Amino acid sequence: MDQTLNGPALRALDDAFHAMLDKSRIEPTAPLEVRCDRLARLRRVISDNEARLTQAISADFGNRSATETLFAEILFVLNEIKHATKHLKRWMAPQRVVTALQFLPAKNRLIPQPLGVVGVIAPWNYPLQLTLAPAIGAIAAGNRVMVKPSELTPHFAALLKELIAAKFAADELIVTGIEEEVAKAFAGLPFDHLVFTGSTRVGRLVAEAAGRNLTPVTLELGGKSPAIVDRTADIDEAAERIAYGKLLNAGQTCIAPDYALVPEDSLQGFAEKVRGHMRRMFGTEPANNDYTSIISDRHYARLEGLMSDAAAKGAKILQAAKADDPNWKAARKFPPTLVIGAGPDMTIMQEEIFGPLLPVLPYRDRSEPIAYVNAHDRPLALYWFGRDRAARDEVLARTISGGVTVNDCLFHFTQINQPMGGVGPSGSGAYHGEWGFRTFSKLKPVFYRSALNRLADLYPPYGARIARLEKLMRFMS
Template structure:
């Protein structure tokens, strides 16, 4: 294989990749015990450094709620490792597949095999969980893994490199540096599979780079995930649950509700309840330790522009303080913001928000809400609130999204037996639990011929035996 990376600054990445690549071909099938040992070491690294990861992530954000790091990152990872450890032997076993009757008594099997070397381009918003969750699936499937962390979380990235290097050989699991040179070159390597989590814009560039090597790619992107409030919903309950789903990690969540569609007559009442729950959860003091900072000044300024644009175009802005308030801005904490009567021409309705800003729009009827969602890119998540089962099922049947939670937000992501993945502009492919194992495996079909089968009847000279065989197959079909 040609080695396209020549820059001295990329030497470590190049060396790690080609050492992993060569071993994945000479030793392509790690045993069950080898995989379990790698999962055990990964769990130990997490367990022993949990407080350090929490501090590093908080340092990168300016302030990250410790509780949010625990519930949205480390707890989910421990669950993933425990689940994979428990089920890995069964996942690795060849699967029985029915044999077409005319080929009996032969048999079919699907044989899971590691793909080889898996690359992970990780995001910054949940740097621990969204980096290691796909790694768990890839390791369970028997692959060697290289992780490229986000440049926006340097403290976390340095700690991850340190802890991984202490417990893993570079041929098993490696973590790269985060400079721009590596970021540009990573997706150009001929990985056996690559997973990228991040924006749709960058996802397109990653997919293009992967296409040059025909590298299979899983894209976990984002988009504008709607919350639909049905007329049958408990307005206060929906407002509380949407407030939580929106403000977790200060809205820096790819599956956070991005806008809310409410029956027109209930818009003001819902907005008031939403603001009330936001203030109950996080108060109006930027020093609140439960409320997370925006990751960078650039992201903060982008949120300011969204709110200013919406106000200039006629929306009502509801927040406990203005974004320019020095106390909030000094801590890079953006005030929880409700935008009432948002319209499609506002920038906030044209791009993913990725922050604690929530537009509320009125709709005349459920059909209009469905049409509004379907007129846009297919979202990564969709949330529906109400008690009318026929209205619920109509939304489920007539919209397409990566995942759905009914009468709450986010929690479909935590279901380890369900796949996590987008559709269309919100992504392609899936992982979590066995879905991750299968994503990072080749399920190789194997046909075992029986010595009693008359397949030789297919060999020439054909004569009349093919006609007789065709007649038999038609009778059996």
């Protein structure tokens, strides 16, 4: 670790990590009651401080819809804790594994054990959910957890650090600082597992840093998640659901529909319906508190650049509000925007948008959306709208993505019994519910030999016994 950059902060990080690591080696397992107690304390951290957490997150955004924070973050995390607590005893139990006939009456078992110390590098867009959801899985698996919040959410990070420190020992669960040098050093610590949620570009750097320690990583990245509207879809219904999926958190969602592929003869009507639903849901005034602000001036300027580049290259811009009102920018709120006729030469089609801009692309033949998706990086999410089961199943079979919601957006992520994860450039590994428990556990295979088993027949000196055993094993294979 480089001690020349703000030495005290880095030494504090290093000391905290090694104290946690040492404790995990002295006490490598955590009984059920200890894990449940940690989960209960984490639940109280959230439930006792809902208002403070909501206010802190809103302060970081400029304005964050309190309703979105409640449903997408607070209730989501509380449900994860409740689910893990309810099922933890079963998850922790040794799993029976079939024993091959020739080894009977021996038995096989898989025994879940904690990995040790899990690191979580959290993003800014859902700071509570994406900080604590992986931590819940890690705690349920019996691990000790170190969390590094995003530097873009300083109010939330400071509050979470305070609240966690009041309920947890530093060798159980700790929240680090958000200084730049701490962020750079964090991924280089020799964790037993590391979780990163963020951009593909930064994910590569995190994976490279973790790889130097052979630290396994779970990467929750992003990309351009398509929404495919089939000819059999209810256009108005699809428009409403895509509008909601795009504008939740003002589009600052890793699984938001990034662009829509729509039948050519329905494109204009679809765009108008999307705009109408955007207006109905979030109004046309920047003062609407249901509509979330963009996280920073830099991100706002990036979105302006995407829109300007598309317009300059011939795309039609369709906005749901009068964007010339200076109060939009003053509140750091970006007017909901559709981009009609976006082409591959436009920056908006080359990088993840992560904001309330929705390119709408036409297609003529059903095979075109499949070919388009497969010609690009595998997305974190895919959305399909329609009533034709054969067409739906063809898209599901011929495209690969992190997850899919059919006839809606986002909701595959909320299914606690399903894993959440990406594929290729959109991520690797998965968590949520039991999947998180498995990710942060070592499933140790154990073979229990029986006193009645004749494995000693394999020992030398070799001779007739081996020949008989070979015939038996060939017969059984």
